[in-house]
Amino acid sequence: MEEAQVVGLLVRRCVGGDAAAWEEIVQRYHRRIYNVCYRFAGDSDNAQDLTQEVFIKMYRTLNTYDAGKGAFMTWVTTITRNLLVDHFRKSKGDRITDSLDSAPSEHEDAQPLSEQIADRGLPPDAQVQSRETREMVHLALQKLSPELREAVILRDLQDMDYREIATALRVPEGTVKSRINRGRAELARLLQRTYKQVI
Amino acid sequence: MPEETKHGVECTEFEALLSDALEGKLSAARKESFEAHRRVCAVCGPLLTDVQAGRQWLRSLALEPVEPPVNLVHNILAATSGVVSTRTLAATRDGRTTPFGERAREWWDSFSASWFRPVAAFVRQPRFVMSFGMIFFSFSLALSAAGVKPKDVAKVDLRPSALRHAYNDAQIKVVKYYDNIRFVYEIESKVRELKRANTPAEPGPEQQKENRKNNTSGQPDQRQDRNYSQEYNQPVLAALRAGAPITPVLRDGVGDASPAVTVALTATTNRRFV
Ligand SMILES: [Zn+2]
Numbered sequence A: 001m002e003e004a005q006v007v008g009l010l011v012r013r014c015v016g017g018d019a020a021a022w023e024e025i026v027q028r029y030h031r032r033i034y035n036v037c038y039r040f041a042g043d044s045d046n047a048q049d050l051t052q053e054v055f056i057k058m059y060r061t062l063n064t065y066d067a068g069k070g071a072f073m074t075w076v077t078t079i080t081r082n083l084l085v086d087h088f089r090k091s092k093g094d095r096i097t098d099s100l101d102s103a104p105s106e107h108e109d110a111q112p113l114s115e116q117i118a119d120r121g122l123p124p125d126a127q128v129q130s131r132e133t134r135e136m137v138h139l140a141l142q143k144l145s146p147e148l149r150e151a152v153i154l155r156d157l158q159d160m161d162y163r164e165i166a167t168a169l170r171v172p173e174g175t176v177k178s179r180i181n182r183g184r185a186e187l188a189r190l191l192q193r194t195y196k197q198v199i
Numbered sequence B: 001m002p003e004e005t006k007h008g009v010e011c012t013e014f015e016a017l018l019s020d021a022l023e024g025k026l027s028a029a030r031k032e033s034f035e036a037h038r039r040v041c042a043v044c045g046p047l048l049t050d051v052q053a054g055r056q057w058l059r060s061l062a063l064e065p066v067e068p069p070v071n072l073v074h075n076i077l078a079a080t081s082g083v084v085s086t087r088t089l090a091a092t093r094d095g096r097t098t099p100f101g102e103r104a105r106e107w108w109d110s111f112s113a114s115w116f117r118p119v120a121a122f123v124r125q126p127r128f129v130m131s132f133g134m135i136f137f138s139f140s141l142a143l144s145a146a147g148v149k150p151k152d153v154a155k156v157d158l159r160p161s162a163l164r165h166a167y168n169d170a171q172i173k174v175v176k177y178y179d180n181i182r183f184v185y186e187i188e189s190k191v192r193e194l195k196r197a198n199t200p201a202e203p204g205p206e207q208q209k210e211n212r213k214n215n216t217s218g219q220p221d222q223r224q225d226r227n228y229s230q231e232y233n234q235p236v237l238a239a240l241r242a243g244a245p246i247t248p249v250l251r252d253g254v255g256d257a258s259p260a261v262t263v264a265l266t267a268t269t270n271r272r273f274v
Helices: A003-015 A019-041 A044-064 A072-101 A113-120 A131-142 A146-157 A162-169 A173-198 B002-006 B008-022 B028-040 B044-062 B072-079 B086-094 B100-116 B118-123 B126-145 B150-155 B160-169 B173-198 B264-270
Strands: none
Touching (some): A003 A019, A003 A044, A019 A072, A019 A146, A044 A072, A044 B072, A072 A146, A131 A173, A131 B044, A146 A162, A146 A173, A162 A173, A173 B008, A173 B044, B008 B044, B028 B044
């Protein structure tokens, strides 16, 4: 059976009240959703909370999923993305109040990426895909604007195609492509700048 | 700058073709004009290099997906259907094969998250504090009684099978140590249950079938055209929502310094796209 058919069947069983079918859906998709949330939000605590919120929302609205209107993963990504927007707005508000309370430095370069990387003594070899390298790319990813970050996460980490991403983000395909390329270029420049400072 | 105006139209086209070019989807003729422009344009050549490099960096992340915490599925099911199969239960309990240090951190994270969230505020009563204090006290007492030095703790294997071996080999004190760990785990899940009991129960999907009549779009929710920058142009001097819970900052201080988001950087490239 094809993936779409399997999922369609699971959704129908689940809407009919089959708890085992719901568990199967959770087992199938939790890694993917957790990874999107982790790469977007930046840390494990927020990623866990967000992933749980995504599934709570899915559980509530599963009966509105229409297989005829698109792939299940696109539907799930739309839910995830909406919650990420809410999370971003909320955390942005928190940060504004935080900075008013405490930090005199209004710029984000209080602890620049280069310092964090210098501490780790990273080899300046882009081919070394060590844990430290991934950590560094992850940190740089957090510096991208949310629009660019979500676009590259969905394309380059989740391997979704442009059409699916455009549907999930509700923007034209051309805009998706543009954001993805901007995000990639921005990330490369951030990492290059970092390396120059480290060396 | 003069170069940009000279190649203005070509540059726009170059950008439009960039994605397809990277994926090898360009026709031979288009690929040729794309390559020709890349060679002569001082802006688009480096741009392509950056985009390729960025894609490579991101691929390195894609190769190693992050493994979610072992109790995530359990927590999701408990918060939704409330039905957790024995398979998931077993995976949650036995799946802890990560090193001790990481498990301890994870445990501490979830413990502190449960402990410091306002929703669990009522458990911060003296008798609870005393119980937790006693657990830690007896835990450390059992450790020192069993002759475990702090530097040895990192080597301790907490898997039940390993602990059963320890039981056969060593003194009865080790059993006490294991019981304490189990006790702490049980307390932790009780705290989670208490926390969950405080959040409103989720209605099952079947109870919401009537909503379908109102929502035939097949879309997950009504707020569809969301974006991150809606509030960018409005200066916010202070934001503290009425009724928003004041969460103690201790929770964020535990694991990671969540990197702040910078939007200023995009200004450098905005000019070039859309
Ligand atoms: Zn050009």
